[in-house]
Amino acid sequence: MFCTLLLSAQNKKPVPIIFDSDMGPDYDDVGAITLLHAFADNGEAKILATIASTKYDGVACVLDVFNTYFNKADIPMGVPKGNAQTLRDWQHWTDTLIANYPHKIKSNDEAEDAVELYRKILSKQSAHSVTIVTVGFLTNLDGLLKSKADKYSPLDGKKLVAEKVKQLVCMAGKFPEGFEFNVDKDIPASQFVFSNWPTNILFSGFEIGEKIKVGLPLINNNAIQNSPVKDVFRISIPMAKEDSAGRKSWDETAVMIAVKGFAPYYNLHYGHIEVANDGKNKWNDSGKTQAYLVEAKPSSEVESFVNNAIMHQPKK
Numbered sequence: 001m002f003c004t005l006l007l008s009a010q011n012k013k014p015v016p017i018i019f020d021s022d023m024g025p026d027y028d029d030v031g032a033i034t035l036l037h038a039f040a041d042n043g044e045a046k047i048l049a050t051i052a053s054t055k056y057d058g059v060a061c062v063l064d065v066f067n068t069y070f071n072k073a074d075i076p077m078g079v080p081k082g083n084a085q086t087l088r089d090w091q092h093w094t095d096t097l098i099a100n101y102p103h104k105i106k107s108n109d110e111a112e113d114a115v116e117l118y119r120k121i122l123s124k125q126s127a128h129s130v131t132i133v134t135v136g137f138l139t140n141l142d143g144l145l146k147s148k149a150d151k152y153s154p155l156d157g158k159k160l161v162a163e164k165v166k167q168l169v170c171m172a173g174k175f176p177e178g179f180e181f182n183v184d185k186d187i188p189a190s191q192f193v194f195s196n197w198p199t200n201i202l203f204s205g206f207e208i209g210e211k212i213k214v215g216l217p218l219i220n221n222n223a224i225q226n227s228p229v230k231d232v233f234r235i236s237i238p239m240a241k242e243d244s245a246g247r248k249s250w251d252e253t254a255v256m257i258a259v260k261g262f263a264p265y266y267n268l269h270y271g272h273i274e275v276a277n278d279g280k281n282k283w284n285d286s287g288k289t290q291a292y293l294v295e296a297k298p299s300s301e302v303e304s305f306v307n308n309a310i311m312h313q314p315k316k
Contacts, residue, residue, distance in 0.1 A: 012043075014040070014043055014044060014045050014046040015039075015044065015045045015046065015131055015258065015259050016045075016046045016048050016125060016129055016130050016131065017036060017045050017046065017047055017048060017130075017131050017132075017133055017258060017259070018048050018049045018051065018118065018121060018122075018130060018131075018132045018133070019032075019033065019036055019047065019049070019050045019051065019133050019135075019255075020051045020052075020053055020114075020132065020133065020134040020135070020136060020140055020141070021033065021050070021051070021052065021053065021063075021134075021135045021136045021251070022052065022053050022054045022085070022087065022135070022136030022137055022182075023052055023054070023059055023062050023063060023094075023136070024054070024056070024059070024062070024087070024088045024089035024093075024094055025087045025088055025089050025090060026089075026247075026250075026251075027089065027091070027093060027232050027233065027236050027247060028135075028209065028247060028248065028249055028250050028251040028252060029135060029136070029251050030066070030093075030228075030229055030232045030233070031214060031215075031229075031233075031247075031249060031251065031252040031306065031310045032133075032135050032251035032252050032254065032255045033050065033063075033066050033255075034066070034070075034229050034309065034310045034312060035252055035255045035256060035259075035306070035309045035310065035312075036133075036255050036259075037066070037067075037070035037072065037312065037314075038309050038312035039255070039259045040070075040072070041070070041312070041314075041315045044259050044260075045259045047072065047075050048075075048076070048121050048125070048130065049075065049076040049077065049078060049117055049118075049121050050063045050066075050067060050075055050076075050077050050078075051077065051078040051079075051114050051117060051118070051140060052077075052078065052079045052080065052111075052114065052136075053080065053084065053085070053114075053134070053136035053137040053138075053139050053140050054080070054084060054085045054086060054087055054088070054136065054137065055079050055080050055081075055084045055085070055086055055108060056086045056087065056088035056094075057107070057108065058088075058094055058095075058098055058107075058108070059079060059088070059094075059108060060077055060079050060105050060107065060108045060110065060111035061097075061098045061103050061105055061106065061107070062094050062097055062098065063077050063105075063111075064077060064103035064104060064105040065097045065098065065101045065102070065103045065228050066228060066229075068101070068102050068103055068104070069101060069102075069227070069228050069229075069314060070314045070315075071314050071315060073104060076112060076117055076120075076121065077105065077111045077112065077117075078111055078112045078113060078114035078115075078116075078117035078118070078140070079108045079111040079112075079113075079114055080113075080114045080115075080139055080140060080143070081113045081114070082143070083139075084137075084139050084186075085137055085139070085185055085186065087185070089236075091235055091236045091239050092235075093231065093232045093235045093236055096231055096232075096235060097228045097231065097232070100228075100231070101228050114139075114140040114143070115140060115143040115144050115147055115157075116150075116152075118140065118144045118147075119144070119147060119150060119152045119153060119157070119160065120152045122153070122160050122161070122164040122165070123152040123153040123160065123164070125164045126164075127163055127164065128163070128164070128165070128166050128199075129164065129166055130164050130165050130166060131165075131166055131167050131168075131169060131258050132165060132167075132168045132169070133169045133170075133254050133255055133258045134168065134169075134170050134171070134172070134182075134254075135170075135171040135182070135250070135251035135254050135255070136182060137182055137185050137186045137189065137190075138172070138182070138183075138186055138189040138190045138192075138193045138194075139186045139189050141168075141189070141193045141197070142186070142188070142189035142192050142193050143157075144157045144160075144161065145157045145158050145161065145192065145193060145196055145197070146192075147160075158196065158198055159198075161197070161198055161199065162198035162199065165198075165199045166199065166200075167199055167200045167201070167202060167258075168197055168199060168200070168201045168202070169201075169202045169204070169254050169255075169257060169258040170201055170202065170203050170204070170254065171203075171204045171209070171250050171251050171253065171254040172190070172203060172205075173203050173205045173206065173273055173281045173292065174205050174206040174207060174281065175203065175205040175206075175207060175269070175281075175283055175292045176282065176283040177280065177281060177282035177283060178206065178280065178281065179279055179280050179281075180205070180206045180281065183275060183279055183281055184279035187275065187277065187278075187279045190275050190279075190281075191275045191277075194272070194273050194274075194275060194290075199289075200289050200290070200291075201273075201289065201290045201291075202257065202262070202268070202290075202291055202292075202293070203273065203290070203291070203292040203293065204250070204253040204254045204257060204292075204293050205292050205293065206250065208250070208253050208266075208293050208295070208299075209248055209249045209250030209251070209252070209253050210248050210250070211248075211299040211303075212248065212249035212252070212253065212299050212302050212303045212306060213243075213245045213246030213247065213248055213249065213303060214246045214247060214249050214252070214303060214306045214307045214310060215233035215237055215243075215246045215247050215307075215310070216237070216245070216246050216307075217307045217308075217311065218230055218233050218307070218310055218311050219233050219234045219237065221311060224311060224313065227313075229310060233247065233310075246303075246307075249302075249303070249306050252306045252309075252310070253293070253302065253306075256302070256305065256306070256309075257293070262293060263296075264296060264297060265295070265296060265297045265301060265302055266293040266294060266295060266296050266297075267293075267294045267295075267296045268291035268292070268293065268294065269283070269285075269291055269292050269293075269294050270285070270287065270288050270290070270291045271283050271284050271285040271286055271287050271290060271291070272284050272286065272287040272289070272290040273290060273292075
């Protein structure tokens with residue numbers, strides 16, 4: 001069943017996606033949202049919502065910048081309104097985007113509550129149709145699973161997810177074991193979500209994106225001008241020696257496989273994740289509803305795909 005669900009992403013019907021991102025402090029989130037818009041412009045994905053898993057001042061504006069740039073300013077946006085991380089980019093690319101690119105949302109107060117938006121969007125979808133892509137913290141999904149019946153649905157959060165969601169694609173964890181940023185920054189949420197999520201979960205682990213370095217072709221492409229995507233990579237790559245060959249692409253891989261499926265680039269290792277109280281994750285080989293990616297082809301092939309995809313320009 002798991003393989004069937006993932007491979008179904010390769011059909012001609014657009015994949016309905018809810019994108020949940022910390023959108024900083026790293027900037028692979030920028031590559032990820034660009035891939036998602038490229039897939040949407042190609043008719044391969046339908047973006048139902050873009051939701052932040054952090055609530056630093058301006059995160060809603062930054063999401064709005066990208067949705068506006070790609071001519072989809074009407075995409076619903078959510079921000080956590082309860083307890084959540086406030087981590088942001090140290091390179092200050094978010095400030096550059098907010099200052100220089102159009103966006104109708106001017107503060108986080110103008111975005112919807114993240115959990116409420118999840119419930120509103122999911123309630124309107126057909127059964128087992130939605131793919132949730134999370135490339136940040138598990139804060140919102142924890143809140144969703146624990147949510148109660150409301151004006152949008154008589155179902156509690158877990159039942160709503162079970163009815164409407166096809167799969168969760170998650171950039172989280174390091175496999176077969178280790179510490180990983182997205183898991184560590186909200187450990188209780190990670191533990192609860194991974195133990196209680198009622199549909200399939202596919203993990204793109206730290207070790208997958210670590211090998212895929214992108215951005216240099218984009219910043220050296222003189223034909224691309226006035227692009228918030230290019231500005232982020234242009235600003236950030238020179239600021240860290242480890243990015244001299246391009247920025248590592250953790251989040252982009254999650255979006256790619258959510259829409260394209262895992263084949264032919266990856267195989268799946270089945271079982272389930274376990275998260276300790278200190279945030280360290282390990283893999284248990286029992287079970288068939290969770291899996292993590294294992295390379296089936298050289299990472300250079302995915303690197304080439306992502307490098308090309310992040311140069312996508314808005315449809316005119």
